[in-house]
Amino acid sequence: MTDSFDRPAILGGEPLFPQGSPDWPGAWDEVARSVQRSLSDGSWGKYCGPNHERLESRLCEFFQVEHVILCASGTAAVELALRGAKVGSGDQVLLAGYDFKANFQNILTVGATPILSDVQTADCQLDVSQIMAGASDKSRAVIASHLHGGLVDLPRLMAWAESRGLTVIEDACQCPGAMLAGRRAGTIGDVGVLSFGGSKLLSAGRGGAVLTNRPEIAQRIRLHTQRGNEAYPLSELQAAALLPQLDCLDDFNQQRLHTVNELRDQLPRGLSLLASKNDDTPAFYKVGLLYDPAEFSGLSRDAFSNALRAEGIAIDAGFRALHLIHSRRRFETLGPLPHSERADTEMLVLHHPVLRASGDFTTRFVAAVERIRLTASEIHSSGASRRC
Numbered sequence: 001m002t003d004s005f006d007r008p009a010i011l012g013g014e015p016l017f018p019q020g021s022p023d024w025p026g027a028w029d030e031v032a033r034s035v036q037r038s039l040s041d042g043s044w045g046k047y048c049g050p051n052h053e054r055l056e057s058r059l060c061e062f063f064q065v066e067h068v069i070l071c072a073s074g075t076a077a078v079e080l081a082l083r084g085a086k087v088g089s090g091d092q093v094l095l096a097g098y099d100f101k102a103n104f105q106n107i108l109t110v111g112a113t114p115i116l117s118d119v120q121t122a123d124c125q126l127d128v129s130q131i132m133a134g135a136s137d138k139s140r141a142v143i144a145s146h147l148h149g150g151l152v153d154l155p156r157l158m159a160w161a162e163s164r165g166l167t168v169i170e171d172a173c174q175c176p177g178a179m180l181a182g183r184r185a186g187t188i189g190d191v192g193v194l195s196f197g198g199s200k201l202l203s204a205g206r207g208g209a210v211l212t213n214r215p216e217i218a219q220r221i222r223l224h225t226q227r228g229n230e231a232y233p234l235s236e237l238q239a240a241a242l243l244p245q246l247d248c249l250d251d252f253n254q255q256r257l258h259t260v261n262e263l264r265d266q267l268p269r270g271l272s273l274l275a276s277k278n279d280d281t282p283a284f285y286k287v288g289l290l291y292d293p294a295e296f297s298g299l300s301r302d303a304f305s306n307a308l309r310a311e312g313i314a315i316d317a318g319f320r321a322l323h324l325i326h327s328r329r330r331f332e333t334l335g336p337l338p339h340s341e342r343a344d345t346e347m348l349v350l351h352h353p354v355l356r357a358s359g360d361f362t363t364r365f366v367a368a369v370e371r372i373r374l375t376a377s378e379i380h381s382s383g384a385s386r387r388c
């Protein structure tokens with residue numbers, strides 16, 4: 001028996017993070033001032049005002065990219081990227097078997113067929129070698145999503161895709177500001193996408209953007225969004241809220257990376273980080289962790305994450321693998337998808353706000369994991385985790 005001080009919160013102990021996860025984006029002075037200016041100068045009520053324009057040029061500058069098209073969401077941005085790449089009926093689009101569900105659905109929306117590739121064993125990112133070996137004459141585009149702090153090998157994918165005439169759509173919704181091979185993630189592919197959704201690192205509650213250096217792609221997207229008026233708009237107020245956030249992004253990403261590196265050094269057994277320590281600079285919207293139930297007396301991944309949530313830690317299961325949640329008639333695969341399936345059952349994602357919180361996150365996180373490990377059988381048989 002452990003003493004009551006060490007009992008996991010799910011079994012009645014004191015939670016290690018009694019305040020829970022910090023609010024995000026929460027009250028933010030610079031954002032409030034920027035929005036207040038827009039309210040005061042009347043731009044808030046315009047179709048097209050200075051904030052929208054300013055945000056576009058500020059994003060061009062920050063990402064070092066020629067064209068930015070602001071839009072209503074990251075999901076809309078992926079659809080626009082597909083349309084900009086002229087993907088349509090009869091085409092095939094390659095993507096990972098473990099990816100954001102809306103990316104799969106967007107391929108169907110433009111009339112094309114999703115072709116699923118597996119992800120890599122260690123970091124669960126798109127397996128570029130399998131894409132290169134499996135593409136066919138019908139393949140028109142690849143969606144490459146950087147997920148949970150990992151980075152897809154975009155330079156390698158691009159070199160190959162260019163020689164084959166395929167368009168690469170780089171989904172940087174989870175890593176705005178990340179650096180990959182000396183460039184910002186989202187600008188290495190032919191067309192990149194960002195999300196400004198309510199939980200994301202740059203947030204306006206909703207919103208998104210398409211980035212590209214290819215004038216013909218930008219032109220096709222603008223034609224599609226302009227139907228006498230904007231069909232996928234981002235408002236002046238959203239743009240006003242986003243502008244000051246870009247000034248903080250690199251600093252905040254640095255702070256988040258610092259915490260993740262600390263966590264890596266003290267990572268409890270049974271958890272492994274997707275993000276590797278390498279020359280690139282990742283960004284963390286979610287921190288992906290693979291969970292091994294064998295190290296926790298067989299406690300299931302979902303019972304484990306319930307127990308961590310009871311401690312006040314914002315952690316959840318990752319995505320479902322796409323082939324497990326869609327009818328076989330909707331997609332094809334390049335082969336078996338064992339690593340996507342493993343990600344489906346073993347992935348945990350830690351939400352980013354806690355990475356910038358004051359106080360020693362890593363020590364308390366490790367303490368939470370260890371008290372759960374010690375009582376894993378009890379948690380399992382109590383059924384406590386199922387009540388959440």
Ligand SMILES: *Cc1c(COP(=O)(O)O)cnc(C)c1O
Nearest residue numbers: 073074075100145173174195197
């Ligand atoms: C959040 C997200 C999107 C789309 O975002 P929305 O703005 O919520 O539509 C796309 N891809 C990935 C990988 C995401 O995490």
